[in-house]
Structure formats: C-alpha cells, structure tokens
Amino acid sequence: MNSDLPDRDPARVTTDGPARVSADTAGAPLLTVRGVHRRFGTGATAVHALRDVSFDVAAGTMVALVGRSGSGKTTLLNIIGGLDRPDAGSVLVDGTDVTALDEDGLSLLRREKVSYVFQTFGLIPVLSAAENVGAPLRLARVAAQERERRVELLLELVGLADHAQQRPGEMSGGQQQRVAIARALAASPRLLIADEPTGQLDAETGLAVMALLRGVVESEGVTALVSTHDPVMIALADRVIRISDGRIEEQPAEHPGEQTPERSGERSYDRSDEQIHSGSGERSHDRSDEQTHEQSGERLRGGDIS
Helix, strand or coil: CECCCCCCCHHHHHCCCCCCCCCCCCCCEEEEEEEEEEEECCHHHCEEEEEEEEEEEECCCEEEEECCCCCCHHHHHHHHCCCCCCCEEEEEECCEEHHHECHHHHHHHHHHCEEEECCCCCCCCCCCHHHHHHHHHHHCCCCHHHHHHHHHHHHHHCCCHHHCCCCHHHCCHHHHHHHHHHHHHCCCCCEEEEECCCCCCCHHHHHHHHHHHHHHHHHHCCEEEEECCCHHHHHHCCEEEEEECCEEEECCCCCCCCCCCHHHHHCCCCCCCCEEEECCEEEECCHHHHHHHHHHHHHHHCCCCC
C-alpha cells in the first residue's frame, strides 16, 4: 500500500481552476472500475453489496448511476471515493489505483482528485458559506489572500456571492447544496461524486441544483458521477449506468469521437424556466446568470483571479 498520487501538485490549487478536458483526453477514461466485489458479513447472513462491477467513465462527462434503494449505489460511490474498500477488484481515478492507497494516500486523494457532494449537504454548521467553501483550501495550506479570492469566485459561480457570510442554518436547502457544490470544486477535483444530491430538495430547487451540476461539468471540465432517482437528472446525464442487486444491469455503449454536440459538452437545455431560490425570493436563471457562471469559470481556470 502506498500514499503516492502521481501528476498532482497541491500547489496547483492556487493557480488552476477545475481541470479542463483537452482534445487529447476527451473521451478517455477518467475512472476505471474493474471486477469490484463488496460483501458485508459472513456465512448465511452475508450481504453481497457489489458483484463483479466493471465500467469506465470518460473524462469531462456526467454519468447517472441509477438503481433502487439497496442496489449498491452508495457502496460503489464510497469505494470509488476512497471511503470504503472493496473485497476484490480495482478502481483507478485519473491513473491512481485507489485500492492500493493507504489511509494517508486516500486522504490525499480525497483532498486533491476526488470531491464528494452528499445528500445531507455535510456543511459545518458553525461556519459561514465562505468558510465552508474555503475549508479544503485551508487544508491544502493555500495562502489566505488566494483562498479568499478563490472562495469569492466559487460562490459567484454557484450564484451565492451575496450569501457568503450566512451560516447553513440561515440558508435554504437549495442554497446549502450549492455551497456544498462550491466546496467540492474548491480543490480543483478531477472527479466529482454526488450521492442523491437532490434527495432532500423540492422539485423546483432540485432542478436548479441539477442544472448547476450540468453547467459545472460543461464549463469546468469536471467529470461527475451522480447517483439519482430523478428522471430530470437522468435526462441531463451524458450516460446512464444501471445497477441492480450489486450488478451492472445495463450500460449503454459510448462511442467517443462519435458523440453528438449534446454529448460532447455543447449540450443545450432550456434554462429559461429554471428558478433558483435566493433567500425569501426567487430569481430567474436567465442569460445574465449564465454569463456570470461562464465568466467565473474562466477566471477560476485562468490567471485572472484577482
């Protein structure tokens, strides 16, 4: 076991935004899962949560992981994210064998390459939105001035620049989830894992969060693996992987290089009807919001972060 993570310098977080997908890597696997098994318990009472699970996820895509409760979705996400270990099989994230890492290596992986968005948000209640978003940067020992600049841009990216000093208890569920997404993006991850990110939200707020995740994948080049029951989230995904009783049930084929514009990051969907809750009121997710999102992303990715 080892803690080495190749091709990643913690200092990069001070200059780079979320990793873009180049023409050379577009369509190449960012995530490779091979022969993963996970069993809980022994003997007659053993529960086989995952059985010989194998699939790839191309860089810069959003994949929906679909299955009923108890099908193994969360167990699979936890193994991919380094929160659990398989009994057999391998998981490679951006070239790093997650299953070969020791605890220090797994911590480093979660800090630098993989970020999680939880159904229950997972925010620290005594910290403000800005402090929650900045927590991963503080762990990475990013300089205070740079950390503040990046937090400001991330909150702008998710439409919460005016809520930076509010604590989770002072925000709606949708706002808290958007803070969680901003926090997940803080360390410029290659892979964003979201476990039922709209499970505790009403339909309208959930739609806004789903649109935000889709927009982040397109504008920031992040690869997203999202477990969901929501048909709208499934429709927004580039690909659907179905899991049943711990097995991959069906897996639509991908043909990198033959993708339609919708699948290659030029996907269009009507945002004109989306409403994003902001405090006690609502504001339309119109073209001006899209421009703000795009401008924030460009500033995060480039050197213009002052």
